[in-house]
Amino acid sequence: MNEPMTLGWFVNYMPTGWNRPWAGPDPRAWTDGSFYVDMAKALERSCIDFVMLEDSSVVPENFGGDMVAEFKATVKAPKHDPLPLAAAISQETSRLGVVTTMSTSLYPPDRLARMQATLDELSDGRNGWNIVTSFEDLAARNVGLEKLWEHDERYLRADEYLRVTSEMWSGTDGIDFDGRYYRVNGPSAPMSRQERPVLCQAGGSPAGMDFAAEWADLIVSVPVGIDAMKKYRDGIRERIERSGGDPDRCRVLYMVTPILGETDAEAAAKRDRMYSPESDNFLRRIVQLSNISEIDFSTYDLDAPIPSDATTNGAQSILDTMKRLTEGSSLRQVLGSTGESTSLDLVGTPATVADRMEEAMEIVGGDGFLLFHGGGGLITRRYLDEVLDGLVPELQRRGLARNEYAEGTFRERLARSVPTGG
Numbered sequence: 001m002n003e004p005m006t007l008g009w010f011v012n013y014m015p016t017g018w019n020r021p022w023a024g025p026d027p028r029a030w031t032d033g034s035f036y037v038d039m040a041k042a043l044e045r046s047c048i049d050f051v052m053l054e055d056s057s058v059v060p061e062n063f064g065g066d067m068v069a070e071f072k073a074t075v076k077a078p079k080h081d082p083l084p085l086a087a088a089i090s091q092e093t094s095r096l097g098v099v100t101t102m103s104t105s106l107y108p109p110d111r112l113a114r115m116q117a118t119l120d121e122l123s124d125g126r127n128g129w130n131i132v133t134s135f136e137d138l139a140a141r142n143v144g145l146e147k148l149w150e151h152d153e154r155y156l157r158a159d160e161y162l163r164v165t166s167e168m169w170s171g172t173d174g175i176d177f178d179g180r181y182y183r184v185n186g187p188s189a190p191m192s193r194q195e196r197p198v199l200c201q202a203g204g205s206p207a208g209m210d211f212a213a214e215w216a217d218l219i220v221s222v223p224v225g226i227d228a229m230k231k232y233r234d235g236i237r238e239r240i241e242r243s244g245g246d247p248d249r250c251r252v253l254y255m256v257t258p259i260l261g262e263t264d265a266e267a268a269a270k271r272d273r274m275y276s277p278e279s280d281n282f283l284r285r286i287v288q289l290s291n292i293s294e295i296d297f298s299t300y301d302l303d304a305p306i307p308s309d310a311t312t313n314g315a316q317s318i319l320d321t322m323k324r325l326t327e328g329s330s331l332r333q334v335l336g337s338t339g340e341s342t343s344l345d346l347v348g349t350p351a352t353v354a355d356r357m358e359e360a361m362e363i364v365g366g367d368g369f370l371l372f373h374g375g376g377g378l379i380t381r382r383y384l385d386e387v388l389d390g391l392v393p394e395l396q397r398r399g400l401a402r403n404e405y406a407e408g409t410f411r412e413r414l415a416r417s418v419p420t421g422g
């Protein structure tokens with residue numbers, strides 16, 4: 001590889017590992033944001049390109065038909081809003097990209113355009129928007145809709161939504177947009193340093209990939225395994241080429257949860273404990289799967305594959321991956337041996353894991369990784385340190401991760417590579 005990877009960190013603004021060992025002295029202090037601000041500073045110290053703040057706005061009832069398992073497992077609730085946290089992070093950091101998640105199905109476009117422009121100014125050109133269309137009908141009800149639109153229609157609406165917000169960000173005095181779904185007459189958003197946020201997206205279905213290829217500067221994805229990773233990236237690049245664009249204008253990152261140890265055997269034992277069906281994490285993972293697929297897995301036989309006729313109006317590509325993985329096996333077996341949202345199993349010493357990341361990027365031709373603490377684990381400083389103090393320096397020594405930030409805005413830095421000290 002001749003340029004360092006792009007590295008991001010995906011995080012929820014919700015309880016940290018409050019009820020687990022290694023929770024730290026202040027596990028209940030997550031609500032004041034200080035844990036996350038500290039985390040952002042640590043990411044910046046390690047020259048991570050950006051932090052991505054996840055969002056959803058529901059207490060799901062998908063598992064068991066009520067909220068009991070959800071609160072027990074703390075998968076999607078309780079949760080704070082990521083936007084004020086992004087503002088706080090941007091005041092305490094100076095180089096890290098700060099990406100917030102906002103849904104095109106839940107925010108009016110003029111509100112979103114202004115909030116994103118304001119965050120861009122507060123961060124002096126380090127702002128990004130993770131564009132999602134949401135998949136929970138409960139979220140729709142919170143904003144006065146009966147239910148969400150059908151999966152592919154959400155992306156058609158999102159496409160028009162991006163045309164509206166692009167006009168708002170372009171700095172004309174006022175806009176007069178009259179489309180199929182949106183009519184917006186109004187003042188534009190204030191001009192911001194990057195003009196528009198770095199656009200991030202995670203579409204995995206054909207409609208989602210069409211949308212991502214059309215708009216995204218940065219794609220975060222979880223195709224599982226080298227072949228699927230390559231196929232996904234090729235699919236995005238083909239789409240961009242077909243519409244006459246330059247495929248290198250968009251970076252494709254893969255979500256991973258590295259599990260690190262002093263030795264490979266120690267890391268493997270850690271993985272077995274973390275994924276064990278007997279561990280506390282297991283409920284979190286099943287509930288999470290219910291949330292993203294809107295399928296009540298409490299009524300399913302966990303010792304069987306996911307039925308091939310299971311469908312969802314939620315995150316289709318993630319359900320399809322789980323169906324494929326459980327074929328000829330069972331949900332309990334699959335979740336017992338691998339992460340539910342990880343493109344590659346990265347288990348071992350920092351050197352072993354760096355080897356695997358290097359090899360994957362060489363074969364896939366991808367642009368980097370989105371790190372996150374998956375496997376049902378809640379984030380702790382200990383996990384953060386293992387990655388930032390163990391794995392990242394190993395990548396830096398090999399010239400695979402940057403050890404200094406380039407000048408410029410988040411978008412300019414993404415477009416350019418920085419030679420590392422290697």
Ligand SMILES: Cc1cc2nc3c(=O)[nH]c(=O)nc-3n(C[C@H](O)[C@H](O)[C@H](O)COP(=O)(O)O)c2cc1C
Pocket residue numbers: 010053054055056101130131132133134135202203204205206207208209220221222255314315316317318370
């Ligand atoms: C890395 C990653 C992060 C995501 N973050 C969010 C999020 O914060 N909020 C949300 O509602 N959906 C989130 N999603 C779901 C995606 O927006 C999308 O629905 C999903 O990848 C399935 O793709 P599809 O909609 O094309 O089927 C995320 C997905 C991935 C892979």
